[in-house]
Amino acid sequence: MNVAPKRDSYDVVVIGAGPAGLAAAATAAEADLSTLLLDENAGPGGQVWRAIASTPVTERDRLGSDYWAGAELVRAVRTSGAEIIQRATVWSLDRHLEVGVSIDGASSLVKARRVILATGALERPFPIPGWTLPGVMTAGAAQTMLKSSGLVPDGQTVIAGQGPLLWLLAAQILRLGGRIDRILDTTERRNYFAALPHAFAFMTSPYFAKGLAMMREVRAKVPVVTGVSELSAAGDGRLATVTYAAGSRRETIPAELLLLHQGVVPNVNLAMAAGVEHRWDDLQLCWSPALDHNGSTSVEGIAIAGDGAGIGGAEAALVRGRIAARAAVEALAPAAAATLAPMATFRASLAQAERGRAFLDTLFRPARQFRIPSGDTIVCRCEEVTAKDILDAVAIGATGPNQLKAYRRSGMGPCQGRLCGLTVTELMAQARGKNPQEIGYYRLRAPVKPITLAELAAMPKTEADVQAVVRG
Amino acid sequence: MFKRFDQDSRRPVHIVVDGAAVAAREGDTVSAALLASGRDVRRATAVSGAPRLPYCMMGVCFDCLVTIDGIGNRQGCLVPVAEGMQIEIQKGKREIGR
Numbered sequence: 001m002n003v004a005p006k007r008d009s010y011d012v013v014v015i016g017a018g019p020a021g022l023a024a025a026a027t028a029a030e031a032d033l034s035t036l037l038l039d040e041n042a043g044p045g046g047q048v049w050r051a052i053a054s055t056p057v058t059e060r061d062r063l064g065s066d067y068w069a070g071a072e073l074v075r076a077v078r079t080s081g082a083e084i085i086q087r088a089t090v091w092s093l094d095r096h097l098e099v100g101v102s103i104d105g106a107s108s109l110v111k112a113r114r115v116i117l118a119t120g121a122l123e124r125p126f127p128i129p130g131w132t133l134p135g136v137m138t139a140g141a142a143q144t145m146l147k148s149s150g151l152v153p154d155g156q157t158v159i160a161g162q163g164p165l166l167w168l169l170a171a172q173i174l175r176l177g178g179r180i181d182r183i184l185d186t187t188e189r190r191n192y193f194a195a196l197p198h199a200f201a202f203m204t205s206p207y208f209a210k211g212l213a214m215m216r217e218v219r220a221k222v223p224v225v226t227g228v229s230e231l232s233a234a235g236d237g238r239l240a241t242v243t244y245a246a247g248s249r250r251e252t253i254p255a256e257l258l259l260l261h262q263g264v265v266p267n268v269n270l271a272m273a274a275g276v277e278h279r280w281d282d283l284q285l286c287w288s289p290a291l292d293h294n295g296s297t298s299v300e301g302i303a304i305a306g307d308g309a310g311i312g313g314a315e316a317a318l319v320r321g322r323i324a325a326r327a328a329v330e331a332l333a334p335a336a337a338a339t340l341a342p343m344a345t346f347r348a349s350l351a352q353a354e355r356g357r358a359f360l361d362t363l364f365r366p367a368r369q370f371r372i373p374s375g376d377t378i379v380c381r382c383e384e385v386t387a388k389d390i391l392d393a394v395a396i397g398a399t400g401p402n403q404l405k406a407y408r409r410s411g412m413g414p415c416q417g418r419l420c421g422l423t424v425t426e427l428m429a430q431a432r433g434k435n436p437q438e439i440g441y442y443r444l445r446a447p448v449k450p451i452t453l454a455e456l457a458a459m460p461k462t463e464a465d466v467q468a469v470v471r472g
Numbered sequence: 473m474f475k476r477f478d479q480d481s482r483r484p485v486h487i488v489v490d491g492a493a494v495a496a497r498e499g500d501t502v503s504a505a506l507l508a509s510g511r512d513v514r515r516a517t518a519v520s521g522a523p524r525l526p527y528c529m530m531g532v533c534f535d536c537l538v539t540i541d542g543i544g545n546r547q548g549c550l551v552p553v554a555e556g557m558q559i560e561i562q563k564g565k566r567e568i569g570r
Contacts, residue, residue, distance in 0.1 A: 040531055042501070042552045047530060054499045056480045087550070122532045132535075134514050134525035135473065141529035144549075145474060149497065149504040154475035176477040237523050238514070257473050267532075381527070382534060384519045414534035414545075419527075449531075450545070 004108045005101070006083060010036045012328050013099050013112035014082075015090050015270065018046020019314045020306025021118030022073045023321030028116075029082035031329040031336040036110065037077065038088040038101055044074050046120055046306075047140065048314045051148035062175045063147065064168070066210075066314065073318070092446035093117075093274040097301045100446060107455050114301050114328040117271055118321060121264035121307035124286070124366065125423050126161065127373040129232035131260065132381055135239030139169045139261035152178025155256035158242045160184040160231055163364040164211055166261045170218040182253060183224040184231065184244050186262065188367045198359035205356030206315075225249075229369065233258050262366040266308045269416060272444040275299050280437040283361050284311055285371065286422060287441055293347075294327035295320055303327065311361075315353035322346050372426050379427065380420040382413020387427060394431045401425060401442045414450055417442045474507050487557040489513070494559075502548035502559060503529060503536040516563040538562050544570050 012028040014021045017039035025037040045052040049070030060068055077084065085103060092100030097112045123138045130136065139159060145151040152173050157180050159170055170180055195202075202208055218224070230245035233255075243252040265286035268278060277298035278287040288310040295303040303324040306317035323346045330337045373379060373387045385408045390398075393407035401417075401424050404410050410424060411417035417424075421442055429439040482497040487505060496505035503526045506513040514523040515537060526536035529549045536548040541558050544566035548559075 040550060042499075042550075051499070056482050056497070056499070057477070059479070089550075122530065123528065132522065132524060132527075134523050137526065138528050141527060144529040145504050145507065149500050149508065150477040150480040151474040151504060151508055152477055153473065155473050178475075178477075238525075382519075384517065384522065414537070415532060418532045 003085075004103055004106065005036055005085065005110050007034065007110070009111035010034045011112070011332050012036070012114045012116060012325070013038065013110060014116045014118060015093075015099070016046065016118035016120055016306070016308075017041070017044040017084070017086070018048060018118060018120050018306060018317065019070065019073070020120070020308075020317040020321035021046070021116070022070075022077045023318045024116045024118060024305055024325040025082040025084070026073065026077040026080045027322050027325035027340060028328055029077070029080035031333060031340055032081075033329060033332060033336070035080075035082040036112075037082050037084045038090055038099070039084070039086050040089050042086055044077070044084070044086070045070055047144070049074070050144055055147050056150040057147065057176065063172060067147075089449050089451075090270060091449045091451050093270055093302070094446070095275055095299050102449070102451050102455060105455060107451060107459050109459070112301070113332055114303065116295075116321070116324045116328065117302065117304045117308055118306045118317075119267045119270055119308045120317075121311060122267045122418060123261060124263050124265045125419050126260040126262050126370060127377055127379055127387075127423050128260070128370065129377045130234050130239070132378050133233055133235050133239045134237070135235070135256055136233050136258045136260065139166055139259045140264075142259050143169045143172065146172055146176065146178075150176065152176045153257050153259075154179050156181050156254055157257045157259070158182045158184060158253065158255045159259045159261070160186060160228065160242070160244070161261035162187040162366065163261060163263045164207065164360065165264070167211065167214045167218055169259070169261070170222065171214045174218065174221055180222045181255070183218070183222050184228045184242075184246075185224055185226045186228045186231065186367060186370060187226070187364060189227055191363050191365060195359050195363040198356075198362055202356035202359035207356050207360070229367070231370070262370055263364055264307065264311055265422060266310060267418070268308070269418060269444050269448045271297065271302075271304060271308065272441070273446050273448050274302060276302060276304070278441070280435070281310065283365070285365065285426075286311075295324040296327065312354055312357060316350060316357075319346055319350040319353055323350065371423065372430055373423065379423045380408075380410035380413065382415050382419075383409040385410040385420075390424065390427055391431055394428060398428070399432070400428060400440050402440070404428070405442070411442045416444065416448065476508060485553045485555055487553050487559055489559045490561055496553040500553050501529075502538060502540060502546075502551045502553055502557070504549075505553050506538070506548065506559070513561055515561055518565040521564060539570070542570050
């Protein structure tokens with residue numbers, strides 16, 4: 001059974017136990033800072049190393065060496081002296097560095113001198129017609145099930161989209177005896193030309209050879225359609241068919257499972273709710289926090305490491321975690337910093353890990369028609385708001401995502417905009433002839449994950465808390 | 473839709489889904505166990521009653537909402553299965569008091 005944090009204040013609280021969070025927590029704890037690592041999942045690893053301590057897929061070549069690279073870091077953090085709590089949902093963070101966390105149905109507040117957010121990425125919304133049908137999932141969802149439960153697709157399966165994860169997932173499914181009937185590659189042909197100037201850096205990066213080998217492995221077994229420019233899912237109560245167009249070819253194919261992927265974007269909810277300034281990134285087409293070279297944000301004491309700081313991949317995430325933690329050590333215990341590797345070493349590793357990123361970002365920049373839907377296509381899955389609903393609201397005066405809430409409740413369901421926010425911003429920007437930075441984003445507030453009123457009410461209260469709301 | 477790969481040797485965990493016994497495996501989340509069960513585990517949305525299955529499996533989309541041991545609106549993808557766990561497929565809104 002999980003227990004609440006042992007102390008009510010820590011030098012460093014790290015949120016998220018993926019590559020960045022594990023590295024940050026290990027580094028801070030090794031320098032003898034009191035360190036708390038909070039993570040929402042049942043075990044450490046984040047998404048990229050999900051279930052690394054418990055996966056049933058133990059034959060190492062099935063998931064690949066990049067996956068198993070995480071095992072050593074998990075061992076390091078477990079012996080570092082950091083306090084680690086799994087299944088801990090952080091629902092609040094404010095500028096006083098107070099962290100609200102729900103563990104096993106009970107909430108508590110802990111204070112930090114430094115907070116390192118390592119809340120990672122989530123999959124970019126892929127709002128095509130029919131994407132809410134049962135049987136349509138993200139590629140990441142299939143990969144999560146594969147890693148943590150050894151589950152693989154066994155009915156008619158179509159994978160659609162673009163990017164490195166798509167090919168990795170396909171290879172892993174095939175290695176485990178799963179079924180893939182078709183891959184529909186949505187990479188825009190013109191992106192290949194746009195990405196050319198970055199090709200040399202990519203070819204000398206570790207991704208190149210690995211990526212090429214994986215694509216060959218998959219193409220040998222699965223028919224791949226490239227240049228897909230239209231995509232929709234249909235069925236009565238569950239997915240039955242996938243329709244696509246590529247060049248002059250248009251086809252409808254039967255499918256029980258459609259796995260979608262067009263890259264990942266920073267998971268901004270907790271950082272934005274804490275007041276961290278974000279800016280629209282026109283290359284990665286998402287909101288990224290404004291950070292200094294140590295990952296420090298606009299809020300004193302809060303740093304962001306990993307993909308939440310802008311998508312960079314697992315290797316970059318790990319190094320950014322170390323950099324943010326070292327900066328915290330330098331600030332809180334300068335003498336202990338001397339025991340850590342020099343910052344210059346980390347920065348050199350980061351530059352190495354970021355090699356080839358510009359190529360990937362440019363090549364796999366998702367096409368407009370797959371980011372900005374029209375007509376009856378659902379944008380907000382929670383409140384079931386369509387693109388047409390949003391355009392109608394714009395026509396009668398909604399100026400941005402926050403006003404739109406009052407018109408349509410979009411972004412006000414349980415996911416709190418995670419699966420519609422980017423779409424709403426870009427859709428409204430297009431409709432109003434403005435850029436996404438001008439349109440802005442939902443104003444996010446705690447609790448960033450739903451908790452019950454009973455849990456809030458049961459939190460420890462001081463006499464001053466009670467007096468503050470007592471009348472008469 | 474999904475099958476277990478043939479070398480999965482994890483211990484079985486028995487859960488109950490809408491009154492029926494389902495064999496899950498230790499380490500499965502509720503959502504993974506439901507999808508692996510082969511049963512119709514579609515929930516109905518609170519807004520229109522449309523059928524849904526989990527979409528993201530990583531705690532983001534809330535399409536895995538399910539009633540677990542009498543408590544509604546739980547994210548099934550974040551909760552590991554436990555022996556004897558009672559699962560009800562949630563149709564529509566969470567009911568008051570559960």
